Amino acid sequence: MSTKSNVDVLIIGAGPAGLMCAHGLARAGVNVRIVDQRPSMVPAGQADGIQPRTIEVLQSYGLAERLLREGNQMHMAAFYNPGPNGGIERTGRAPDVTASTARYPFEVTLHQGAIESIFLDSLYLMGRAVERPIKPTSIELSQNEAELRDPRAYPVKVHLKRLNAADEQSSTEIVNARFVVGADGAHSWVRKNFGIQMEGEQTEYIWGVIDTVPETNFPDIRNRCVIHSESGSCMVIPREGDKVRLYIQLSDKQVVDSATGRVDKGRVSTDHLLQAVKKIIKPYTIDVREIEWWTIYIIGQRVASKFSIHDRVFIAGDACHTHSPKAGQGMNASMNDTHNLIWKLVHILRGWADISLLKFYEFERRKYAQDLINFDRQFSALFSGKPRTQENQDGVSHERFLETFQTFGGFTSGIGIHYAPSTITDVTYQFLAPGLPIGQRIIPQILIRAPDSRPYELQDLCPADAKFKILIFLGDIADPVQAERAQKFAEALGKPGSFLSKYGRTKPGMVGWKVFDLLTICATRKEVVNYLDVPAFLRPHWTKVFVDDVSIALNAGGRAYSTYGIDRNAGATVVVRPDGYVGIVAPLEDVGVLNTYFAGFMTQRSTASSHS
CATH class of the missing domain: 3.50.50.60 (FAD/NAD(P)-binding domain)
Incomplete structure (x- = not known):
């Protein structure tokens, strides 16, 4: 049973x-x-x-x-194309990651x-x-x-x-x-x-993959390499330790089972793949002692x-x-x-x-x-296409490939993923922070914690802990006008009808920080800020108050307001979703905008399961 x-x-x-x-x-x-x-x-x-x-x-x-x-970290990409003497030659190098706001500007x-x-x-x-x-x-x-x-x-x-x-x-x-x-x-x-x-289609592009430790005189073996030769294409991916992965283009249609349309690994050998890569990288040489893993595949885009x-x-x-x-x-x-x-x-x-x-x-x-899939369709066609040569002027040129490589850098790095407007991604007040795209992940910035001047990466203050992060850009809290605005904002947030009171409570009478985490970011200099000037409701703990200023070491920070395009006098409230993506930007005084936003998908019921 x-x-x-x-x-x-x-x-x-x-x-x-x-x-x-x-x-x-x-x-x-x-x-x-x-x-x-x-x-x-x-x-x-x-x-x-x-x-x-x-x-x-x-x-x-x-x-x-x-x-x-x-x-292993990949910082540089190298590009090889057919040379005048029949082999390949390097036509350029470029950063492997071209997204300007990447916190980690490399691949691992x-x-x-x-x-x-x-x-x-x-x-x-x-x-x-x-x-x-x-x-x-x-x-x-x-x-x-x-x-x-x-x-x-x-x-x-x-x-x-x-x-x-x-x-x-x-x-x-x-x-x-x-x-x-x-x-x-x-x-x-x-x-x-x-x-x-x-939904989609299968291409005709067939590739082999080898993981190995090569013996080679190829000078860019520790960089990501895109190689176009008259004998086919190859990509070099350096790996942990001394290992390297080789993607090798195959032209042999016989490796595909006509009955299933799938590649049949039994119809090709590692020796077949090695001979192919040796032809592609001439005049350079490559040998391997041992292959850790290999496979072949046909590109499908569905x-x-x-x-x-x-x-x-x-x-x-x-x-x-x-x-x-x-x-x-x-x-x-x-x-x-x-x-x-x-x-x-x-x-x-x-x-x-x-x-x-x-x-x-x-x-x-x-x-x-x-x-x-749309990007991959373009990239695969360029990668698998014949290179431009004197005899083949319609082939893929280095300039065209490099332009595509760099144009899609934000997409391939994941940095440029942009979710469309919806109930949880409200772009109405995008103009308040034009440098912080709503629907994209929060752009990294160094902030200085006000009570002790310790620098922090903003992304680290927004961990994946299921909480919405409410980033309150208060402006200069030392300015009496801003201080008065901050007090009014705090009072509005503390009212029973505000989203914090309606959806933050997990126990009767408690404004719970299990759902929301408030971070206050002032435009005040670290030398003069008094974090106690921030209204108590906006500083639930001393570790939640920050200033947008340069670190003591003068090597980071001080650019959050300018990078995001937030006016230091007007301020703004930025809501970061639990997955790290910006959900909405709202005027500092208008708690109603935030109330409406959260009312679109949140509920006051908090006992649906034992995990409340």
Whole structure:
């Protein structure tokens, strides 16, 4: 007889998307389980590139330090094209990351198993682990509308089979879940069970991948390299230690199984790939002693027709979008899918927000996935196309490739991801902070803590802890006019009808900081500021008051107001969502704007689950 259990969130698939989701939910105290049918994690290969925005996201969960310690950093990209003597020559170098506001202006490369270990070890410290090998065998979703709209209900029933169970009786379990996240890869079982279609197409571009430690005289082996030669194209990705990943273009159509349309790894060998790369990089030479991992693939560019079913079952990562790996977006897009979903689930489960908030997961992430596919279509065509030569004037020129590489720098780095206007992304008062795009992540800035002049990165003051950060740009608090405005603003925020009172309370009579975190940022100089001049309501703790000034060492800070375009006399209030994206900017005096914003998706009910 099958055992039965209840869970708030069941995650199927323990790749990067699933682990990000499990980690974020566990960190927020959610009752979450993650299962995977693989007996162990990825030992080598697979995805390996972490983009600047994803490093910021990992930092917001306290995970970036280990990534930076263990991974390789790519700062420079080199470009090679056909030379006059038949081989290739370097035609230029450029920064690998061109996004001007990147906090981490580089990519980190580390094999997927090591990246997964960062999550797994952190989960272990929270008493959580991936349950494996477990295979889901059936999934049912209630059709009862009232049940689907009740966040306290368990409308999803999943049958699980433990593949290494001692006997048949102990091998099956029925899990009743409030929500299910399918992070189970490109051939997603969850997606197929609900008949969700993948829309898009498969290209004719076939590529091989090798992870190895090369012996070579190629001078840019420790830089990211894009190589176009008359014998094909290649990308060099330096990795941790002495390892290098080589992406090698293949022209052999015979590696594709005509019956399935998929590449057949059995029709090619590592020697075949090595011979191809040797031809591409002439006159340079390359040899390898050992290959750690290799594969071949055909580029497909597809997006799922929907990312959720009744906002109870979600798909994320490769389950809902596939594209070429050379722009380094796969694992990054996957982890950022569930980063977007985590805080929404937490707010629903805690009773802080209406269940309609979950509609914005698909709204935001599917549009991003479509933009990613459109970019990837251009990038893959340029990368896989023949280079321009004297004989082939219609080929891809270095100038054209470099222009595309740099134009899309904000997108590929993740820095330029921009969510469209919606209930949770209100652009009405964008003019109050024109340098801080609403719908994009908060631009990093160094602030000085007022009581002790210690410098802090603003992004570190906005961790992924499920709270909305209310950044109050008060102007110069030493100015009596600004001080009076600040007092009026504090009084308005403290009224029973304000969003802080209506949605911040988690216990009767308490204005709770479990939902909101207030940070006050003054335009006063550190030498003269008195943090006690800030109204008490706007400084819930001494660590919450900052000034926009240069650090004692004179090497950082003092540019937040100017960078964001906020008038030092007018001030503004900036709301940063729990995922680090700017949700709204409002006039300093107008608490009503903020009240209306939060009323659009939050609820006063705070007892929907035991996690309140």
